[in-house]
Amino acid sequence: MLEDNSRCSPQYTDSLPDFGTGKKRGTFWIHTYGCQMNVHDSEIYSGQLRRLGLVPAETPEQADVILLNTCSVREKAEEKLFSELGRLRRLRELDEARRQAGKEPVRIGVTGCIAQQRGEQIIERESSVDFVLGTRAIRALPSVLDALADGQEAQVVTEDFIDFDASDADRLDRVRAFVTIMEGCNNYCSFCIVPTTRGLEVYRTGDEIIDEVRGLSIRGYREVTLLGQNVNSWTDKSTGLDFPGLLRRLDEELAGDIAGVERVRFLTSHPKDLSPALIEEMGRCSKIAKHLHLPVQSGSDRILQEMNRHYTRRDYLQIVERLRGTVEGVGLSTDLIVGFPGETDKDFEATLELIREVDYDSFYSFEYSPRPDTAALSYDDTLPPEIKRQRLVELQELQRDIQARKNREWEGQTVEVLVDSFSRKTRDDVSGRTSSNQIVNFTGDRKLIGILVDVEITRSGAHSLYGEIRSHSR
């Protein structure tokens, strides 16, 4: 699930930077691209910078340290990065004035997937970059800033520094928190760059994960999302605990927390690793949210094989059947790619049929575009762009109709909603989600944020539901 997560922090102070003398002062600005794992990595970067004494700036022009936390999954990701770096280059013109004012030059860093993938080449191409930190080198940020303050050359760190501790993360949300349970992926889907940019799978221990979730619960967080590229393959090497077992342990640990974590979500699942045991735990555990994001990518067995996904359409449909038979009211979402190399009209029709059959609550869909360093790059990608676009439009129209119908079915029902924010449109309304991940908006004020409430659905839209509060739960 990808987004362009722009991030401009609300506070700005014009205090002077004082790098290299122990506690630093100054400001920072982070722009985050990509998935929830990148968003959480940015929270950890932000936490480290705050510990160094820096505070968020509103714009890059006001910042002493700038981070571009990149994602290489989207099309033209590198071009976008370098055009952003080109815009930031003009800040170098201020370096002399900063020096005369006793300040260090602005520090510009590239982090995340493109940083891991391209390393040194980023600085060779764009000399205004001061440092590059790979996906497993997040914790190297303070020492890199110190080295630059000591006058050392541009820094590139792409080796392993994996440290799952997120206790100093500067979390964006006060209701929902991300908890990383693993890094990397072993799957090598032919369209995906992640095993190269994030490396092979490394798992955090069960005790560490449970401690972090308990800590968040005690601090009043109401929901956690366990993060990993393929959470179903998570295992604690020392105890043999598997992912369904981890969910069960979390459910037991959180059972007595009245004002703490009410819902545990997880992202992302891979159909080939999703076991019947996981579905059983989802059905049984009251603290595990009744929602599964299960990327299918295509409805055609031939294309699934070309994608190196290791399941068939039938396998996938069997999982869906078991899930719906076991987890009452479960919400289901997916990711889809259209126009994969060699996708025929028949393959595409198979995808449309699968969408009709599964009846998803929501989905994310993308046109295939080749990515560097992936197996599919060598496949014959001869499908004209207009066909890919046309297929995407058709797919999205079908899903829009399904979603509108499914959303209408909620009208008149009363659902439990965890309120997490103001609504996007007005501060007179608040917004939250059901356990099954439906977004619900209704009139309410700040006091409701973080509270579970019962809401009667009075109206439905294309992507969300609208209602009226009936009672507070807890």
Ligand code: SF4
């Ligand atoms: S499972 Fe496939 S798509 Fe998901 S991160 Fe791993 S390689 Fe990429």
